[in-house]
Amino acid sequence: MHTQNVNVKTAAPESSRKIGGEDLPVMPGVYVVAQTPGNGTCTSMAFIIPSRQEIYSWARWNGMEWVSTFGAAGLEEMRHYCEEIQLVPGTEAMAMENARYRKPWEEISEERYIDQLEVLPPVDWHWGVCESFKSSEMYGGDVTTIFAKYEGRFFECRDLISLTPGDILEGIKAAFFAGDSVNSGH
Numbered sequence: 001m002h003t004q005n006v007n008v009k010t011a012a013p014e015s016s017r018k019i020g021g022e023d024l025p026v027m028p029g030v031y032v033v034a035q036t037p038g039n040g041t042c043t044s045m046a047f048i049i050p051s052r053q054e055i056y057s058w059a060r061w062n063g064m065e066w067v068s069t070f071g072a073a074g075l076e077e078m079r080h081y082c083e084e085i086q087l088v089p090g091t092e093a094m095a096m097e098n099a100r101y102r103k104p105w106e107e108i109s110e111e112r113y114i115d116q117l118e119v120l121p122p123v124d125w126h127w128g129v130c131e132s133f134k135s136s137e138m139y140g141g142d143v144t145t146i147f148a149k150y151e152g153r154f155f156e157c158r159d160l161i162s163l164t165p166g167d168i169l170e171g172i173k174a175a176f177f178a179g180d181s182v183n184s185g186h
């Protein structure tokens with residue numbers, strides 16, 4: 001796979017722009033960076049509203065331009081309703097949306113931990129040095145609520161469902177067990 005700039009109005013490659021360099025001008029919705037496999041198709045794209053960190057619509061290529069998956073509106077038409085709408089790669093859109101749902105680790109009561117363990121079937125329940133599980137209900141995007149028990153204390157955060165038990169333990173240690181009494185939570 002290679003990366004190239006694509007003019008979303010014409011789908012013509014833009015050879016005068018640098019890829020990944022600081023020289024690439026920010027022209028929201030006019031030039032986008034798209035992954036282009038050998039067969040010429042592009043990866044997923046999305047229309048976003050940056051001020052709300054929100055995906056407005058996923059996009060599909062109609063042979064001439066990127067359009068919304070509902071209503072088949074192109075960028076220019078969509079900007080009549082919301083001037084700030086931008087077209088970005090799907091991975092960038094998901095990362096932006098996930099960021100708005102994340103919440104740092106906080107200490108919780110044992111009662112809250114047990115309640116959340118029993119309210120829905122847990123996902124990725126892990127026993128060991130640090131017991132942890134994830135809520136089976138997604139908060140938004142790829143973000144869910146994560147619960148952990150470590151050294152007799154209970155914790156909760158909202159983060160990516162893909163976090164490993166090791167990532168969870170490291171996050172708790174960094175937030176609450178950094179080695180001095182100020183960060184230890186006591």
